[in-house]
Amino acid sequence: MFLKINHKTKYKYERPFLSLTQSIKLFPTKYRGIKILNWDVSVKNATIGKKIIESNGDQTVIAHTSKINKNSEIVVTGEVETTNNNGIISGYKENLNPLVYLRETDLTKSDSGIKRFVSKLLVKNKKKNKLSFAHSLNSAIYEYIKYSTGASEISTPAIDIFNSKKGVCQDFAHLMISSSIYAGIPARYVVGYLLPSDKNSQATHAWVELFFEDIGWIAFDPSNNSCTNERYLRICSGFDSISAAPIKGVAIGSSDEELDVKVSVQQIPQQ
Amino acid sequence: MIFNEMMKEGSVRKPYKKIDKWIKSFPDNSYEKKHQEAQRIFKRIGITFSVYEKKSPEERMIPFDMVPRIFTAKEWELIESGIKQRTKALNLFLNDIYNSANIIKEKIIPADLVYGSRAFESSMVGFIPPRKIFSHISGIDVVRTSLNKFVVLEDNCRTPSGVSYMMQNREIMMTMFPDLFSDNLIESIDDYPVNLRKMLSSIAPQNCKNEPVIVVLTPGSYNSAYYEHSFLADLMGVELVEGEDLFTEKDKVYMRTVTGPQRVDVIYRRIDDHYLDPLCFDQKSLIGVPGIMNAYKNGNVTICSAPGCGIADDKAIYSYVPDIIKFYLSEKPILENVKTWNCARDKDLKYVLQHIKDLVVKEVHGSGGHGMLIGPKATKNQIKKFSKKIRNNPQKYIAQPTLNLSTCPTYTSGGIAQRHVDLRPFCLMGKDLNVIKGALTRVALKENSLIVNSSQGGGVKDTWVLRK
Known part of the structure; x- marks a missing residue:
């Protein structure tokens, strides 16, 4: 499938900043089945440093602007060819041992409620392997949380989501990570693009990857009850939504900012 | 048996002979006067230490004890070679676990102990710092338990503090008692700042062609060790900066100066x-520098110490240091380890809970003598409460037997008396590896107390290494 991405992120600061430094990870992940035809990241008024490859394979650049300004704009355009890998991430170069992803963060900590939820599933899948457990966990979370915008915030932890049973893709992902870690399966948070299936769905998306010793990383999307396929384009990952954030910024001399994001992912004819 | 550093079988040990005479030469009460004078000098110089407590942060002075602690050249050789061995091994360990991880593949150290620790900085994996050195400055805490036995209490691989006290203690002694330094042949410690600067220069990024620009980066004047930060910057002749004084542009780090941005090569x-x-x-x-990690990974600046080197002084890793030394250096450890029970292991946990009355229990990530229990000194109720804490979170705790720390003569209100001491020698590792011939001796000022931490009321002493 050929996908075209247009992604504009505008920050409008309340007061002009003296300088702004941002880390930007908006580059597609290279792995088997993904072909990057063209990709460009530009930042208005900023100088951009050299790209580094992080230990987890993320690609990061630092953009810096020292011009006094109220606005910042990051524009991403690109075209890629994707194939359906059924969630299997192969041929991806990274140095990090998957065991680090058994670490919890404030957002992925589990409590007795989550632990009971996972334990029940583990009992049900007693005779099956870890991978089938993961599939049933994915479905169970899909069933458990009602997708609703505005019910959670950027830093709502999995424990709260488990109690409110409401949230967006980020919250599905956090609960899935929290549950997997409790079940002893390394899990991480993934950020990327998704070709929307209808007008109402989002083009930026978050899902998870779970690690299995005999297979490697497999990408699950608990908010769609599926594994990832050719509609998904992986960007970057982390322990949770905060560590995986594709844009982080520090503005000196200013405080509150307004965010305006315009993103489109379209299927285009063969190139 | 407690080792008395000055006395042996009723007579004064050789290295302490002159000091013994010197102590006895004080006319009645004049010692108290000198003691007060020393504290006044400390206050005037402004050496303080703040203690983090729930109340408002409080600045305290570390009490200075005038009676020096003395090592012979031979004794020091043993300590020095042991410290060097440990520092080398821990750096090889750091470079290994952040790259090929052979020590884990060979199953010398359990993988989850390293990867599960918060001190393991996952973003450093795959990165090799200049000269493959992660921990450039170590301050390994050592205690003496007999004439030839020195035991490592803990490794400090991040940014150990205390070196400024070592230097000030010497300065004050030389000011107050210049004669002592002509009567005794004592190794000088003046070259520490020069050596520190040399070490920092030697780890500059490869692409730095000129004399490297070095800065000391401090969290600011509210930090407990701010005095030391400014002291070291001053003696090295480099700038003391806070995060906001630095910025990054195109992966290079600059310092704001009155004449415009100045490129920075090495950040202590x-x-x-x-x-x-x-x-x-x-x-x-709010105290960091945005973008500094990318500058570091692109090879445009060196950060001393490397992020993530705390895994090497993690208390859970400590018990494996003898194995680490054997694995990388094929040598026998020169300095011993204290027997350590890791409560994360079921067998150890059981032992600790059974013998808690005789043990010292520490938090794996704690420091400064906080969050620990000294079994023999604890009340029944304290033991009960602490046992519950251990049972709830076993992986957070380790335990060790109580050690007989050696004693040194120390000034007290009741005259000169024996007090327990420990030792923090400082080791620099860059192009060269060297241990300064002197150290920080911390002394527990309360009778029989084993807690020497300054945050818990411990004092400090000048520490002499006698020349051959």
């Missing part, structure tokens, strides 16, 4: 990993 940072770069670590950090 005295702020924790966590706060170093808000774009890489804690986004809420």
Whole structure:
């Protein structure tokens, strides 16, 4: 499938900043089945440093602007060819041992409620392997949380989501990570693009990857009850939504900012 | 048996003979006067130490004890070679676990102990710092338990503090008692700042062609060791900066100066990993430098010590240091380890809970003598409460037997008396590896107390290494 991405992120600061430094990870992940035809990241008024490859394979650049300004704009355009890998991430170069992803963060900590939820599933899948457990966990979370915008915030932890049973893709992902870690399966948070299936769905998306010793990383999307396929384009990952954030910024001399994001992912004819 | 550093079988040990005479030469009461004078000098210089407590942060002075602690050249050789061995091994360990991880593949150290620790900085994996050195400055805490036995209490691989006290203690002694330094042949410690600067220069990035520009990065004047940060910057002749004085552009680090931006090559940072770069670590950090990690990874600046080197002084890793030394150096450890029970292991946990009355229990990530239990000194109720804490979170605790720390003569209100001491020698590792011939001796000022931490009321002493 050929996908075209247009992604504009505008920050409008309340007061002009003296300088702004941002880390930007908006580059597609290279792995088997993904072909990057063209990709460009530009930042208005900023100088951009050299790209580094992080230990987890993320690609990061630092953009810096020292011009006094109220606005910042990051524009991403690109075209890629994707194939359906059924969630299997192969041929991806990274140095990090998957065991680090058994670490919890404030957002992925589990409590007795989550632990009971996972334990029940583990009992049900007693005779099956870890991978089938993961599939049933994915479905169970899909069933458990009602997708609703505005019910959670950027830093709502999995424990709260488990109690409110409401949230967006980020919250599905956090609960899935929290549950997997409790079940002893390394899990991480993934950020990327998704070709929307209808007008109402989002083009930026978050899902998870779970690690299995005999297979490697497999990408699950608990908010769609599926594994990832050719509609998904992986960007970057982390322990949770905060560590995986594709844009982080520090503005000196200013405080509150307004965010305006315009993103489109379209299927285009063969190139 | 407690080793008395000055006395042996009723007579004074050789290295202490002249000091013994010197102590006895004080007319009645004049010692108290001198003691007061020393404290006044400390106050005038402004050496303080703040103690983090729930109440408002409080600045305290570390009490200075005038009776020096003395090592012979031979004794020091043993300590020095042991410290060098340990520092070398721990750096090889750090470079290994952040790259090929052979020690884990060979199953010398359990993988989950390393990868599960918060001190293991995952973003450093795959990165090789200049000269493959992660921990450039170590301050390994050593205690003496007999004439020839020195035991390592803990490794400090991040940014150990205390070196400024070592230097000030010497300065004050030389000011107050210049004669002592002509009567005794004592190794000088004056060259520490020069050596520190040399070491920092030697780890500059490869692409730095000129004399490297070095800065000391401090969290600011509210930090407990701020005095030391400014002291070291001053003696090295480099700038003391805070995060906001630095910025990055195109992956290079610059310092704001009155004449415009000045490129920085080496940063001796005295702020924790966590706060170093808000774009890489804690986004809420206000004391870091955004973008500094990318500059570092692109080879445009060196950070001393490397982020993530705390895994080497993690108390859970400590018990494996003898294996680490054997694995990388094929040598026998020169300095011993204290027997350590890791409560994360079921067998150890059981032992600790059964013998807690005789043990010292510490938090794996604690420091400064906080969050620990000294079994023999604890009340029944304290033991009960602490046992519950251990049972709830066993992986958070380790336990060790109580050690007989050696004693040194120390001034007390009741005259000269024996007090327990420990030792923090400082080791620099860059192009060269050297241990300064002197150290910080911390002394527990309360009778029989084994807690020497300054945050818990311990004092300090000048520490002499006698020349051959």
